[in-house]
Amino acid sequence: MSLIKGETGEWEIVLGLEVHAQVISDAKLFSGAPTTFGADPNTQVSLVDAAMPGMLPVINERCVEQAIRTGLGLNAKINLRSIFDRKNYFYQDLPQGYQISQYKDPIVGEGAVEIDLPDGKTRTIGIERLHLEQDAGKSLHDQHPSQTYVDLNRSGVALMEIVSKPDMRSADEAAAYLAKLRSIVRYLGTCDGNMDEGSMRCDVNVSVRRPGGELGTRCEIKNVNSIRFVKQAIEYEARRQIEVIESGGTIKQETRNFDSGRGETRSSRSKEDAQDYRYFPDPDLLPLIFTQEYVDQIRATLPELPDARKNRYIKDYGLSPYDAGVLTAEKETAEFFEAVAKGRDAKQAANLVTGDFFAMLKRRSATVETSPISAANLGKLLDLQADGTISGRIAKDLFVAMEETGKDPAVLVEERGLKQVTDTGAIEAAIKAVIDANPGQVAAYKAKPTMFGWFVGQVMKSTGGKANPKVVNELLKKVLDA
Amino acid sequence: MSLDKDTVARIARLARLKVPDEELAPLAGELSGIFAWIEQLNEVDTKNVEPMSSVSDVTLPMRADKVTDGGVAAKVLANAPGGAVYIDPSDRNAGGFFTVPKVVE
Numbered sequence: 001m002s003l004i005k006g007e008t009g010e011w012e013i014v015l016g017l018e019v020h021a022q023v024i025s026d027a028k029l030f031s032g033a034p035t036t037f038g039a040d041p042n043t044q045v046s047l048v049d050a051a052m053p054g055m056l057p058v059i060n061e062r063c064v065e066q067a068i069r070t071g072l073g074l075n076a077k078i079n080l081r082s083i084f085d086r087k088n089y090f091y092q093d094l095p096q097g098y099q100i101s102q103y104k105d106p107i108v109g110e111g112a113v114e115i116d117l118p119d120g121k122t123r124t125i126g127i128e129r130l131h132l133e134q135d136a137g138k139s140l141h142d143q144h145p146s147q148t149y150v151d152l153n154r155s156g157v158a159l160m161e162i163v164s165k166p167d168m169r170s171a172d173e174a175a176a177y178l179a180k181l182r183s184i185v186r187y188l189g190t191c192d193g194n195m196d197e198g199s200m201r202c203d204v205n206v207s208v209r210r211p212g213g214e215l216g217t218r219c220e221i222k223n224v225n226s227i228r229f230v231k232q233a234i235e236y237e238a239r240r241q242i243e244v245i246e247s248g249g250t251i252k253q254e255t256r257n258f259d260s261g262r263g264e265t266r267s268s269r270s271k272e273d274a275q276d277y278r279y280f281p282d283p284d285l286l287p288l289i290f291t292q293e294y295v296d297q298i299r300a301t302l303p304e305l306p307d308a309r310k311n312r313y314i315k316d317y318g319l320s321p322y323d324a325g326v327l328t329a330e331k332e333t334a335e336f337f338e339a340v341a342k343g344r345d346a347k348q349a350a351n352l353v354t355g356d357f358f359a360m361l362k363r364r365s366a367t368v369e370t371s372p373i374s375a376a377n378l379g380k381l382l383d384l385q386a387d388g389t390i391s392g393r394i395a396k397d398l399f400v401a402m403e404e405t406g407k408d409p410a411v412l413v414e415e416r417g418l419k420q421v422t423d424t425g426a427i428e429a430a431i432k433a434v435i436d437a438n439p440g441q442v443a444a445y446k447a448k449p450t451m452f453g454w455f456v457g458q459v460m461k462s463t464g465g466k467a468n469p470k471v472v473n474e475l476l477k478k479v480l481d482a
Numbered sequence: 483m484s485l486d487k488d489t490v491a492r493i494a495r496l497a498r499l500k501v502p503d504e505e506l507a508p509l510a511g512e513l514s515g516i517f518a519w520i521e522q523l524n525e526v527d528t529k530n531v532e533p534m535s536s537v538s539d540v541t542l543p544m545r546a547d548k549v550t551d552g553g554v555a556a557k558v559l560a561n562a563p564g565g566a567v568y569i570d571p572s573d574r575n576a577g578g579f580f581t582v583p584k585v586v587e
Contacts, residue, residue: 025547032550040569040577042558046551050558062547090498092582139585149567149579152558276496286542 002170003211006242012211013238014218015174015204016128016166017230019181020159021191022135022199023066029134029158030057030100037197041151049156051095056284063158064288066190067107067132068298070160073188073305074127076111078295082131084285087277093137093150101161103279106131107288113164113184114307115176116325125177126165135159160191166205166215171234175227178202179329183306187331195225202230206237208245216241217251221265224258233258237265309334317346323354336368339375344382352382356396360403372406373399381409389413391420393465422468424475427459430467431476434458445480455480483521484514 003010028035031048048055071078083105086098108130114122137152162181168174182200185191193200202225207218219241221233236258241251256265304312306328313324327350328334341349357378361371381398384390390398390413401412413419421427434455435442445451459472487506490513494501501509556574559566568578 027545027547027549027551032545032548033552034549040555041579042555043575043577044552045555045558047554047558048551052561058543058545060547061544064544088496092580092585140579141584141586143579144581144584146584147564147581148583148585149581151579276492278496286536286538286540288542 002172004208004238004242007246010211011208011238011242012213013169013171013234014166014207014209014215015168015170015234016218017164017168017174017177017205018203019162019164019178020135020201020203021070021162021181021185021193023063023132023158023160024190024192025060025062025066025158027060028156029060029063029132031156033156035157037199039153041149041153044153045155049095049152051097057100057282059285059288060158063132064107064290065298066158067130067160068290068295069188069302070162070185070190071108071111071130072295072299072302073184073190074108074111074113074130074162076127076130077109079105079107079109080290080292080295081105082107082288084132084282084288085279086282087133087279089277091136092148093139093152093155095137095152095155099134099136100282100285101133101279102131105287113177113180115173115180117176118172120321123173125167125173128163128165130160130162133159133161166207171231171238174204174234175231178227178230180306183329183331187303187305189303195227198225201225204230204233204237206234206241207251208238208241216245217253219251219254219256219265221256221258222268229258229260232260232263233265236263240265303331306331306334313346313350317341317350319347319350323350326354330368332368336371336375340379340382342379344379345386348382348386349379352378356399360399364403372404373402374406377402377406377408384409384413388422388468389420390418391460391465391467391469393460394418394420397465418466420468421463421466422471424471427463427467427471427475430459430462431455431472431479434462435479442480452476452480483517485510485517 003012025035027033028049031046033046033049034044048057068078082102084100085103087101088098090097106129111127113125113127115125116122135154135157137150137155140149143149164177168177182193186193191199201223204221204224205218206221207216209216219237221237224230224233244251255268257268258265309328310324313319313327314321327337337353340353381395385395398409398412398418402409455476456472459476460467487510490506490510553575555577559578562580564582566578566580568574570576
């Protein structure tokens with residue numbers, strides 16, 4: 001728990017998150033129109049999505065399955081019976097005049113997520129619920145001086161709203177929660193987690209109180225679309241609330257927007273009485289009912305999730321919790337690492353992947369999928385080192401050559417003559433040359449044995465780094481100490 | 483339950499219905515009458531009865547996750563109440579926007 005110091009003492013932040021995650025499906029929640037991102041305006045709209053009179057919603061089976069899958073991934077209670085309600089409000093990008101959502105009886109109930117904090121500790125954050133609902137369309141305000149343009153392509157796309165309990169106490173915890181949620185849905189294949197394209201958006205509820213005291217009044221910051229902005233928004237909003245209270249004011253429960261350019265939150269003036277959504281069960285839809293067997297069938301197809309994978313890396317591979325966390329946060333990274341580590345020294349593989357390999361990806365702004373070095377080739381690099389074909393120093397050069405050419409390291413070793421020299425005759429000759437050229441250093445060595453490293457360096461240099469360091473050490477010792 | 487004038491005005495605003503001031507009081511009276519009539523149902527003991535969400539004994543029909551619709555921008559935009567702008571006026575299915583008076587947040 002991290003406290004914030006105000007003028008009149010310490011304050012504790014209380015945070016709850018509502019995350020909207022777009023369900024991965026081909027068609028929309030209640031219509032057969034496609035969900036792909038970036039199509040021309042209103043070309044992915046059916047008459048159901050446009051709310052033409054007489055159109056009826058028919059639910060997409062896969063969206064139901066994806067919601068259950070996500071619920072299972074959040075260790076949550078799956079409700080075998082849930083209800084769709086109408087949430088009524090007026091807005092130009094909501095042609096029905098209501099959003100089909102779930103209110104009293106959501107498809108998923110309480111669950112829990114374990115978050116990884118920067119200091120290596122973990123904490124459990126409660127999940128309140130997950131429900132299915134329709135996305136709205138998109139308004140464009142900057143296309144015309146006196147008109148707003150509306151594109152309904154997103155209208156009716158399935159969203160999962162995942163509501164946490166007010167269990168988080170700092171911006172770091174909120175960021176860790178969002179990162180873990182994103183990781184879980186990506187492992188599950190239920191949401192692509194792409195915050196840039198809006199497939200994952202977040203509303204943050206912020207309040208402050210005296211440590212352990214009564215809960216304060218909360219403000220809701222709407223539609224924050226990156227983990228970094230979530231942290232910024234929380235830090236700003238908590239400070240603002242503390243200042244208001246300490247100067248004798250009170251916090252008004254309200255909706256606020258985050259201005260990422262200025263790094264501040266502002267009251268959204270509009271929709272003062274929009275809070276009255278007048279929910280009622282949608283008469284167009286029957287209750288959503290399925291069996292426990294159906295849920296169990298889905299459970300049987302769940303992949304290994306990030307926490308389980310992380311624990312396996314710690315236990316089976318002997319990796320540190322930090323390295324295990326970094327390697328398992330993204331499914332693609334974990335799969336890449338496992339391909340490199342398979343049948344090899346896992347710790348060495350982890351060092352190479354989290355070290356030189358990640359640095360290379362960062363430098364090139366590449367991902368595991370677009371990396372010029374494949375997992376198979378990275379593994380071969382480790383093999384070449386392990387069997388003594390190349391020295392550690394050559395391995396560094398070879399890595400750079402692999403990055404530039406994308407070639408198999410064994411081929412590069414042949415092409416460029418990088419094979420380690422273990423032939424004692426050749427190494428002895430190199431040693432003799434170094435000693436003959438440096439009689440002064442040899443004399444100095446007798447008085448100061450720490451000079452030994454200098455000779456090793458010279459021999460390595462004269463062999464272009466290809467001499468086997470172990471053999472050099474042994475032979476050099478013999479000659480110098482003779 | 484009886485409704486007062488203010489409540490009726492609020493409900494009307496939420497539903498975007500324009501009700502002149504002088505009609506609020508009579509409307510409140512009528513709506514209160516309807517409520518009183520419905521409230522007779524409270525006399526029935528429903529303590530152990532599940533709320534009925536449908537009269538038909540069928541389960542929610544589901545659809546396979548197949549794209550079967552869309553690509554009908556011309557039809558979708560044909561009835562745009564405030565008009566539409568098309569990307570390519572000679573091919574209305576190529577897409578376009580609904581237009582509404584500017585909504586400033």
